[in-house]
Amino acid sequence: MSCEDLVCARCAHPVAEGRCPQCRAARERMHHHGLDGMAATMVLLALVALLLLSLALNHLTGA
Numbered sequence: 412m413s414c415e416d417l418v419c420a421r422c423a424h425p426v427a428e429g430r431c432p433q434c435r436a437a438r439e440r441m442h443h444h445g446l447d448g449m450a451a452t453m454v455l456l457a458l459v460a461l462l463l464l465s466l467a468l469n470h471l472t473g474a
Contacts, residue, residue: 417426421433429435 415427419434422431426434
């Protein structure tokens with residue numbers, strides 16, 4: 412389901428238009444999920460990549 416399919420009970424317009432504060436809040440909630448989890452995953456992947464890069468450089472330099 413997307414916000415284009417929903418009709419606001421407060422203003423009776425599609426939620427996707429965001430005409431009232433209730434519509435805008437509902438639209439924000441529907442489109443805001445997942446970004447927090449995605450950011451944590453990206454940080455973890457960056458740390459793993461940095462660890463692998465440092466191990467590779469350490470191996471190449473012979474230290």
